[in-house]
Amino acid sequence: MIARALTIAGSDSGGGAGIQADLKTFTVRNVFGMSALTAITAQNTLGVEDIHPIPLEMIEKQIEMVITDLGVDAVKTGMMGTAPVIELVARKLKEHSVKQLVVDPVMIAKGGAKLLENDAAHALVTELIPLATIITPNIPEAEVILERKIQTVADMTEAAKALVELGAKAAIVKGGHFEGDPTDILYDGTEIYTFPGKRIETRHTHGTGCTFAACITAELAKGNSLVESVETAKAYITAAIKEELGLGQGHGPTNHWAYQGEQS
Numbered sequence: 001m002i003a004r005a006l007t008i009a010g011s012d013s014g015g016g017a018g019i020q021a022d023l024k025t026f027t028v029r030n031v032f033g034m035s036a037l038t039a040i041t042a043q044n045t046l047g048v049e050d051i052h053p054i055p056l057e058m059i060e061k062q063i064e065m066v067i068t069d070l071g072v073d074a075v076k077t078g079m080m081g082t083a084p085v086i087e088l089v090a091r092k093l094k095e096h097s098v099k100q101l102v103v104d105p106v107m108i109a110k111g112g113a114k115l116l117e118n119d120a121a122h123a124l125v126t127e128l129i130p131l132a133t134i135i136t137p138n139i140p141e142a143e144v145i146l147e148r149k150i151q152t153v154a155d156m157t158e159a160a161k162a163l164v165e166l167g168a169k170a171a172i173v174k175g176g177h178f179e180g181d182p183t184d185i186l187y188d189g190t191e192i193y194t195f196p197g198k199r200i201e202t203r204h205t206h207g208t209g210c211t212f213a214a215c216i217t218a219e220l221a222k223g224n225s226l227v228e229s230v231e232t233a234k235a236y237i238t239a240a241i242k243e244e245l246g247l248g249q250g251h252g253p254t255n256h257w258a259y260q261g262e263q264s
């Protein structure tokens with residue numbers, strides 16, 4: 001049977017991030033994708049114009065309809081917006097005993113728009129992180145969650161360990177926001193793994209975090225190990241950034257078809 005993945009996230013009308021990035025990535029990685037929308041954003045490569053939150057009952061019904069009929073092998077969470085959404089999603093994931101959960105703690109869009117209310121970071125820590133197979137913060141997100149500054153690779157390593165102490169089975173702190181080459185640091189509760197990257201000079205990085213986490217989710221859904229899944233996702237996002245599509249006047253989307261690696 002084909003592997004199935006559900007993304008619980010916001011819609012990006014521009015198609016580069018959010019639900020759209022997730023479903024494209026699932027498809028390219030041979031996984032059947034489903035979605036539960038938490039919010040609709042009106043945005044493009046220049047920024048977020050407006051956000052329309054979806055009512056809690058409607059979020060709940062989307063999750064319920066999908067899980068009880070089609071079933072899921074892995075779930076990803078992206079833009080949650082508010083603490084009540086996080087609480088609801090955590091409750092549903094527990095109710096359905098979801099085993100593979102990738103938490104991308106989306107907070108601020110590349111253009112600076114706020115995608116998570118300030119008081120909601122606490123709910124991420126208490127509700128969602130303890131359920132996560134892996135949490136995938138960028139450096140600013142890890143700084144907010146852990147209330148500390150992250151300035152060096154050693155700080156990233158300590159941060160990954162601290163996120164596991166908060167209850168996630170694993171954590172990868174992404175280095176895209178560092179000056180210089182973007183190295184990502186994974187801690188799986190036992191070992192530290194370093195995923196080095198070469199910085200690609202481009203403005204087309206809209207949705208890199210969503211796409212990276214969606215690829216991890218797809219690989220986990222197919223039954224791959226955590227480390228294999230992260231390895232594939234790193235190669236996938238690197239190719240997607242490198243082979244830019246040149247769309248839009250601002251931070252353009254990545255190329256979801258670019259990765260030519262094997263289907264695992």
Ligand SMILES: Nc1ncnc2c1ncn2[C@@H]1O[C@H](COP(=O)(O)OP(=O)(O)O)[C@@H](O)[C@H]1O
Nearest residue numbers: 138174175176177182198199200208209212237
């Ligand atoms: N300019 C770049 N060149 C190569 N890799 C990048 C670049 N920017 C980000 N990445 C990689 O893309 C992935 C997403 O990281 P990041 O951009 O930090 O996430 P987010 O979109 O959540 O801010 C990470 O694996 C990171 O190392």
Ligand SMILES: Cc1ncc(COP(=O)(O)O)c(N)n1
Nearest residue numbers: 010011017018109110207208
């Ligand atoms: C609906 C939605 N979800 C997530 C992001 C973050 O994407 P990024 O920070 O990679 O631009 C976004 N811009 N829109």
